[in-house]
Amino acid sequence: MTSKARRLGIYETMYRIYATDVAMRSLITSGKVSVIYYSPRGQEGIPAAVSAALTPDDYITTTYRGIHDTIAKGADLKEVVAEIVGRKTGTCKGKGGIMHLSDPRVGVMATSGIVGGAIPIANGLALRSQMTDSDAVTISYFGDGATNIGAFHESLNLAAVWRLPVVFVCQNNQYGEFTPRMDSMNVQHIADRAASYGMPGVTVDGNDPDATYEVAAAAIERARAGQGPTLIEATTYRFMGHVFGVDQMEYMPKEEMAAAIAADPVPAYRSRLIGDGEAREDEIASIESKVDREVADAVEFALASPVPDSLDAFTDVYAKGAVA
Amino acid sequence: MTSKARRLGIYETMYRIYATDVAMRSLITSGKVSVIYYSPRGQEGIPAAVSAALTPDDYITTTYRGIHDTIAKGADLKEVVAEIVGRKTGTCKGKGGIMHLSDPRVGVMATSGIVGGAIPIANGLALRSQMTDSDAVTISYFGDGATNIGAFHESLNLAAVWRLPVVFVCQNNQYGEFTPRMDSMNVQHIADRAASYGMPGVTVDGNDPDATYEVAAAAIERARAGQGPTLIEATTYRFMGHVFGVDQMEYMPKEEMAAAIAADPVPAYRSRLIGDGEAREDEIASIESKVDREVADAVEFALASPVPDSLDAFTDVYAKGAVA
């Protein structure tokens, strides 16, 4: 793939995430749906860049704030929106919601609502790839706050000891709920935590999709080559706070937010691509309108989809049979 | 206190631990008692040196393999032996056994059988000291294997963020049960893990009580002065394997064991003190016989003590009243 195609692809993914998020937020703000929603606004560049270095056979795990990771990995947009609005046609038949989006057909294997909860599982996916000599790589996405929980520590240690083909991507958006990162840890760079495991650690500007791509591609290559895991800290910012519409965001300094919005990765990357001569404004615009239609279709599909049958509550507990 | 007095005190403590361990093992080997027992043989120097830098008002938490830490902190030897052999007169009235020795009168606050389980509690003790402007320091003892469990990570991070007056002393005896340390982690020095928390980390030869004292005293001083926690890795070796009498120790290379025994800290420190002119052989011998009598008395006391009443099983669940 040419670098141009790749970069346009990254932008398209970013825009898909962006447009879906805008649509979701307007569904909520307008009162059309009432759901808990964790906006990825501001973090689009990270999974878009990482996914550009992945194949459909690779795997990811992510968190409640993982709609961007899930879309970037190629999950069906219709199903994603339908799941969040609680429909039978969603990725999880309406049983999971945004905290548990999963689409194993494209490698979205587990989304956890427990901070750090999916990190140990990422190791297991990578272990299976290692044991079956597949060259699939697993990406484990999580937040800065998650690096303070026990499961993070145990998992990075085990991945290093077993040289698992897994890349840990910490999306450092500077906050865990309402807690500024530096109130909860004493290290400037989360990537430095890799040293505890004898694993490489890299900090990259997560709002720079090109830089993020380079770092991710190198780590993924390393993992694929059997050289073991890497911890990537991709710095970014969370424009919409923790839970969209609920979080008052008073704890986020106004100047900090203003600076972050000024560095908004979506328009910034758009301008850069145009500036670099990768595409003309109208070419970008036509990608965007294609995506806008896709998103509009997804929303329409979701809202037109049936709600689940109440009896579905009793299936999928075990492999076979229903329980009462 | 003169350096001579301190060094002789450290040796006396080491010998007290040593003699108690010999007595415990002979009780078991002779079949006089049948109990699970985790021998500290080989690790005597660490708590003996650390305790020389502590006051009776300081606190410790430790593990199932913590009889040496408990004795070094000044717990009543009679009660310690009585507890291990399951008597009513033990530190815990026979309810705890070796995995749960506690003597809050001398600051032995919690002994956990869960790997890493007491580390979070050490923080709490230190927090109370900090909040009440007491200058007490808490020592949290644990093994090398424990540094791979989640509770270790969460606790060191919190201690650093809150600058707690706690010193984490990892007794790196090279094994966790039957697993060599380097099979379970990818870092040469456990002390390097301190960097993840923005906390100083020091590796010291735990078989050298003088070096260990210096390192511990500096860390304790730091903690007392409000400058926060330190992670100390004290390297050592476990002569008797995991559970005494049960562990076949086939997994421990013979040469490694031979080298460790050749460097046995108890006779080595004895010789060093004599060589340094701190005491004559006969003066040391008289300390030893004093301790031997103490240990003999403790064993006698323990074996002569009554077993618990079965109704005691139902008390101490809650503060007041018994449960059925």
Add this chain to the structure above:
Amino acid sequence: MTIQAEETKTITLIEALGQALDDALSSDPDVFLLGEDIIDPAGGAFGLTRGLSTKYGRERVRETPISEQAIIGAGIGAAMLGAKPIAEIMIADFYAVCLDQVANHAAKLRYMSGGRTTVPLTIRGMLSGGLNFAAQHSQSVEAWLLHTPGLKVAMPSTPADAKGLLTTAIHDPDPVILLEPVALYTVTGPVPVGRHEVPVGQADVKRVGADVTVVTYGPCVPMALAAAEELAGEISVEVVDLRWLAPWDKETVLESVSKTGRAVVMHQAVECCGFGAEISSVISENLWSVLEGPVLRVAGANTPVPYATELEQAHMPGTNDLVKAIRSTGEWKSRG
């Protein structure tokens, strides 16, 4: 009813909890709070602790990293030295990440030390359910805790009880866990203005009746009262709100069932191995000869909690389920 004829003010359950914390912080220097996101300006995920860090300082209202094991451990250790810490576990499902500190340490330290150490720690936080928060943020985990001797466990259903239970918990010499039904956070009711306690182990008969006893607690209490109201005239329902789940008020429950001869137990937790089974067993063991029929259970279905409203409603027990169960006891023929 334990609310005395004293001055009261009508406030929400969440306000009552905040008030109990405020009172405790102001009256007892040994009290402090620790937990994730509890400081101002947000003051907790639902604003329960809002204002407290500003009033008492961040030393006594301590924000923590996302480290539940470290949170509980810090609470345990401080409590062992005489503090009265109040640790927040934001949502009850997160007991799964710190159960070792709760069940293997807080619950057992007194016992394992032969009574030499004590853990006067309070742990509190939301019990979710019914909010479309899905399988990992909606569980009622009280049975895990009730199967762990050494813990005291309470769950309020009214603002007054919330204040009283939390106040009692804070000053109790043992580890107490308060599970706060978030579904009831905005419920209002009269709350004593002064210090108010609900003695350990004391249930409250929230409605007196003659025909059937409903034993319940927490978020199901309003449903039980609604069911009782719906059946009024037809069946006279007594509603016992346990409030304390450990230790629980067997006396009050057995007295009520002695009178009615019929009992239905209701809780939001899944049925299998839920607290309802324990209550049912104890009633049967003690009142065999007076029971007109088996103790019935109305509880969550034995599935994880689903996300979409239609599914979650199907999973959760509701007023209708309870009404049906109560009615079915009426069909029993008296044995006598």
Add this chain to the structure above:
Amino acid sequence: MTIQAEETKTITLIEALGQALDDALSSDPDVFLLGEDIIDPAGGAFGLTRGLSTKYGRERVRETPISEQAIIGAGIGAAMLGAKPIAEIMIADFYAVCLDQVANHAAKLRYMSGGRTTVPLTIRGMLSGGLNFAAQHSQSVEAWLLHTPGLKVAMPSTPADAKGLLTTAIHDPDPVILLEPVALYTVTGPVPVGRHEVPVGQADVKRVGADVTVVTYGPCVPMALAAAEELAGEISVEVVDLRWLAPWDKETVLESVSKTGRAVVMHQAVECCGFGAEISSVISENLWSVLEGPVLRVAGANTPVPYATELEQAHMPGTNDLVKAIRSTGEWKSRG
């Protein structure tokens, strides 16, 4: 009895478990083991896995750091991609350090994903108790797991059942937890030489009787058989060994109690909110009209498990307690 008239060999329960692991490793390349200290030369804390790492290599018999969350997570992830991992949790008390992976993830992933992902993981390890291992190494924690929909849970009492349950667990499409009573590790019995399974949810009537049903499992089964023997001639006792606790064999239990009209449930776990309460409730709910008296429970006292023998014996339920309970059912007057 499910043991067929096929070739058997008399071995210990721990050997039977080792054999099931060996057979699975040799017959199915998707099977692998992971856990602490499980490799040679030690082969596990009690030598259960001895020989397997030498035979199958350290890739398939994987020693891990002391990181139970990471162990279970690795098992979950590998299982989601088609492996049949067998993770060891050395002692059941340690579920407290990894309950989040077990209860919030392994148990729920199928459901939360609407059936798109599956976790054919086996978790096995010792259930301690009676060995003077004290409060943190002696707990019977099955009720925590049984209150968590999505898990299957089994406990053997004989070498043959141990082999059969473990074999079934390994090949089951859902997460299965096998709790192995270490007190029975050295018990011997005939074990089928070939592949042997115990179908999910199938109990075994270990002794046929007419007067009283004892429902039990795991370490209490030998006690129940001893009690039955002691009472032979006086009271005819039927002993139902559940083997599978989730899902459990309600049919067999209800059939037995329909016949006897009297039931005693026994387990080593503490009584409050133990599985006995669930069994008791289900029996009462279903067989009210045939019961001659309440279902009785014989269980661990509601205290942490103490260390010294005299204390631990007082805490644990024993054959004598069961005999007493069974005898007490004889005093009931028949209702009929």
